[in-house]
Amino acid sequence: MKVYKFGGASVKDADALRNLAHIVKEYGANQLLLVVSAMGKTTNALEQVFDLAYQQQDFAATLGHSQQYHATIVNELFPEQGHPVYARLEHLFSQLQQQLQLIATQRKGSYDQQYDQVVSYGELLSSVIVHYFLQQQGIANTWVDSRKYIQTDTTWREARVDWAWTERVIKRDLPALLEQQPVVTQGFLGGTNNGLTTTLGREGSDFSAAIFAYCLDAESLSIWKDVAGLLNADPKRFADTVRYPLLSYQETVEMAYYGASVIHPKTIKPLANKRIPLYVKSFLDPAGEGTEICDCRFEVTTPAYIVKDRQCLVSFSAKDFAFISEKNLGTIFNALSELRIKINLMQNSAISFSICTDLHEERLQKLIDTLQDQFSIHYNTQLQLYTIKNYSNDSIQEIMAGKEVLLEQRTRNTFQIVCR
Numbered sequence: 001m002k003v004y005k006f007g008g009a010s011v012k013d014a015d016a017l018r019n020l021a022h023i024v025k026e027y028g029a030n031q032l033l034l035v036v037s038a039m040g041k042t043t044n045a046l047e048q049v050f051d052l053a054y055q056q057q058d059f060a061a062t063l064g065h066s067q068q069y070h071a072t073i074v075n076e077l078f079p080e081q082g083h084p085v086y087a088r089l090e091h092l093f094s095q096l097q098q099q100l101q102l103i104a105t106q107r108k109g110s111y112d113q114q115y116d117q118v119v120s121y122g123e124l125l126s127s128v129i130v131h132y133f134l135q136q137q138g139i140a141n142t143w144v145d146s147r148k149y150i151q152t153d154t155t156w157r158e159a160r161v162d163w164a165w166t167e168r169v170i171k172r173d174l175p176a177l178l179e180q181q182p183v184v185t186q187g188f189l190g191g192t193n194n195g196l197t198t199t200l201g202r203e204g205s206d207f208s209a210a211i212f213a214y215c216l217d218a219e220s221l222s223i224w225k226d227v228a229g230l231l232n233a234d235p236k237r238f239a240d241t242v243r244y245p246l247l248s249y250q251e252t253v254e255m256a257y258y259g260a261s262v263i264h265p266k267t268i269k270p271l272a273n274k275r276i277p278l279y280v281k282s283f284l285d286p287a288g289e290g291t292e293i294c295d296c297r298f299e300v301t302t303p304a305y306i307v308k309d310r311q312c313l314v315s316f317s318a319k320d321f322a323f324i325s326e327k328n329l330g331t332i333f334n335a336l337s338e339l340r341i342k343i344n345l346m347q348n349s350a351i352s353f354s355i356c357t358d359l360h361e362e363r364l365q366k367l368i369d370t371l372q373d374q375f376s377i378h379y380n381t382q383l384q385l386y387t388i389k390n391y392s393n394d395s396i397q398e399i400m401a402g403k404e405v406l407l408e409q410r411t412r413n414t415f416q417i418v419c420r
């Protein structure tokens, strides 16, 4: 039994879907579960629609664009009038419209909770289209609602999985379905025990696929991407990137943690726990070797370059030149944890403590409000965090050139700077 995950770029238009069907036909296993993301940039578009509705502004035009985008793909793939895909999509869009209307008029529930109810439609739409298209291509398959299987708590937008419940229901239902034909489901989504939708964090479909692979004791998980495999840097930023043919779980977890965008950081743990190999493959070159990530151990020598944008460096100093004590640190860490602000890098000196985090304006403001009575707080935004794993002197020279460095940190394997 294998799990395939298809990301947004692999379902972004009609040709992409034809290619997906080709990959399933040519390379698919006997028992196959397909996890799909929203099409192209749909999640970003739905975030915009949601923001407008939440701010009680007119969202019709922005929603209309997304509807048109899906319609163009479907019209090309299903020329037959009255095909059932049309009714399903219409139904989904009218549900979405109602949901948005409700948000705009009633503003019930928190921003994050309502966000999940709206942004989740991207995956519902794409999975319905993939389901019908594979069917039309002669690949009979079952569409499954992943919200009924991936059970989570109510940490909206970053829901935590109830593993015991999730594994039980997946094991109860899916093996029998998979024995008959492939199953198509959504990435990114979870559900609470009272029927609300949650999401697992942006780019979380990889994680969904790993959850299914874990619970089904899959033979492997393949993530189909628009790159040749796991590369040592983002080819959009660096020339002459190198593909890693083989990586250990450990090495990959670290890269994902530092912000390598190829794989969602939570993906590896469930796979490693059951030693399920992960293949990162190119949907543009399905026969290509890709990268295999597995339970292996060997030294990686090629430096990996990882860049995070939109970083913010916040420093706290105790008032009156007092030292930063462990008690002070406790207060700061508590506030960070309460506000779900993640530390990408930290450093302390005698009288100050600094953290580098992703910029969330709202959360940053709340952090300042919470702590400003006890600390003097300064921050810089619009920064970048560069990490080099397995660095060499040359690689350091290369990334430092022309940058203003605000903070630098080095361990035996890893070199990091916060800069602009």
Ligand code: ASP
Pocket (backbone or CB within 6 Å): 007, 008, 037, 038, 043, 044, 122, 187, 188, 201, 202, 203, 204, 205, 206
């Ligand atoms: N569609 C979601 C996102 O763009 C989840 C994913 O693609 O993995 O964040």
Ligand code: MG
Pocket (backbone or CB within 6 Å): 007, 008, 037, 038, 040, 043, 203
């Ligand atoms: Mg996506």
